[in-house]
Amino acid sequence: MATPTLARRLKAGETLLTGWVQLADPLVAEAVAASGFPVVNIDCQHGYTGYEAMKANLFGVIAGGGTPIVRIPHGDFAFAARALDLGAEAIIAPMINSAADARRYVEAVKYPPVGERSWGPSRMTHVWGMDKDQWLKEANELQLALAMIETRAAVEAVDEIAAVEGIDGLFIGPADMSVSASQGAAMDPENDSVLKTMDAVAEACNRHGKYATGYAQSPKLADEYRKRGFRLISCGSDYRFICAGAAATLKQFGN
DSSP: OOOHHHHHHHTTTOOOOEEEEOOOOHHHHHHHHHHOSEEEEEEEESSSOOHHHHHHHHHHHHHHHOOEEEEOTTHHHHHHHHHHHHHHHHHEEOOOOOOOHHHHHHHHHHTTTTTOOOOOHHHHHHHHOOOOHHHHHHHHHHHHHEEEEEEEEHTTHHHHTTTTOOOOOOEEOOOHHHHHTTTSOOOOSHHHHHHHHHHHHHHHHHHOOEEEEEEEHHHEEEEEEEEHHHHHHEEEOOHHHHHHHHHHHHHTTTO
């Protein structure tokens, strides 16, 4: 039997670093988890994984000792529910720009009375050792819904998004945030617009009792998140890990 850990660890006050998997090979996902990342996000928006590869990567993360979460394709909330049925402990939904977007998201990923998620947890009741009544009682709290804040529209509506029942946290996408804020002039994850978004997200999450989370392209950005009390910080991706490791090895061997 497995035990869900992410929601409980965040509730206990931990701050966790998250690996990021884009490649469609479960051995890569397993390696990222086995390297020590406690949580690994499977990226199905800009990564190279459809449903079957997501499923394989999810099992790879678990085999490596990590907790799997999934970023879904833009607007594909049915995909989110299927990922939860497989065992994802959180969903990251991109481009949530309004409270209305947030409510549509919640409808798909939370059971009544919060949402309208369809019943289908055969695997999860078995793996997590719950009967149907316990699952129905606890699943909404054990599987988290994180809404991405990555546009100017989302920042303007951030308080309303955070206030939506069933949204467990907000997740900053700094690359898209900088592109949106600059009207397409620059992709700069460390510019002032991103730092201001961090402040707005932290304030909204504190106000409504939600988790502030985000992606960090650099240690400097990760430190900025920590200063503001962010609890789940994604850092780097499998493709970049491979590139960096290969370059370091080549340098080490003297080429």
